[in-house]
Amino acid sequence: MMKRTLLAGLLGGIAMFAWGSVSHMLLPISEIGIKEIPNEAAMLEAMEKNLAEPGLYLFPGMGLPPNATPEQQKAAWNKAMEKHKTGPAGVLVYRPIGGEALSPTQLLTEFASNVMIGLLAALLLLLHAVNSLPSFWHRLLYAALLGLLPGLAISVSYWNWYGFPLDYTLVTIFNECAGFIAMGAPQAWLIKPE
Numbered sequence: 112m113m114k115r116t117l118l119a120g121l122l123g124g125i126a127m128f129a130w131g132s133v134s135h136m137l138l139p140i141s142e143i144g145i146k147e148i149p150n151e152a153a154m155l156e157a158m159e160k161n162l163a164e165p166g167l168y169l170f171p172g173m174g175l176p177p178n179a180t181p182e183q184q185k186a187a188w189n190k191a192m193e194k195h196k197t198g199p200a201g202v203l204v205y206r207p208i209g210g211e212a213l214s215p216t217q218l219l220t221e222f223a224s225n226v227m228i229g230l231l232a233a234l235l236l237l238l239h240a241v242n243s244l245p246s247f248w249h250r251l252l253y254a255a256l257l258g259l260l261p262g263l264a265i266s267v268s269y270w271n272w273y274g275f276p277l278d279y280t281l282v283t284i285f286n287e288c289a290g291f292i293a294m295g296a297p298q299a300w301l302i303k304p305e
Contacts, residue, residue: 112305116237117230119301123254123294124229128222130293134286144279158205168203169273171195202273225294232257232291233298247299254295258288 135141148154162168171194173187194200211217236244236253244250262284270280 112237115301116233119236119298120230120233121226122229122297122301123233124222124226126297127229127290127294128225130290131221131225131286134289140282140286143282144276159207162205162207165206165208166204168205170199170201170203200274225290229294229298232294233302236298236302241302242304245304250299250302251292251295254291254298255288257295258291259284262287 171191173184173191175184175187179187232254235257236250240253241250244253266275266280266283266287269275270277
């Protein structure tokens with residue numbers, strides 16, 4: 112049964128990667144909720160002048176010195192909360208050097224991640240759920256529900272705390288569930304109750 116589970120995990124990971132390729136390259140859902148920056152050249156010039164390090168930037172910041180006292184921290188927090196109310200506020204992922212889009216390393220990393228997810232999901236199905244899920248459709252629903260977990264845990268939090276667009280959030284949750292359904296199909300077929 113372990114060989115069959117490993118095969119189901121590998122095939123599930125490949126199916127998840129295939130769905131990700133289709134959803135990002137062929138379907139318009141990958142563009143939902145994402146906008147281009149108006150006057151991009153001026154914005155990039157300002158970022159090049161002011162942001163030297165790659166990173167995840169949250170604004171407005173608190174502007175604290177490294178050894179801030181508790182009183183300074185409280186005052187900075189209150190000031191940042193006021194600035195947050197009036198805006199602008201947001202999150203920026205920034206790489207000053209850039210990099211190749213869809214590089215072989217990125218694709219291999221995504222593929223390896225999908226295969227690991229497939230293997231872990233197959234193992235969970237085998238060890239904890241298969242005997243209580245008698246039909247293919249029950250096991251496929253199990254995979255879909257597994258996909259709903261990261262969608263709710265991550266995407267809803269990003270919408271709630273950082274202001275990610277609602278349409279982007281909903282399509283991301285859909286995409287996660289669809290990827291897990293693609294992964295779950297070979298698993299539901301191969302891993303059955305004894």
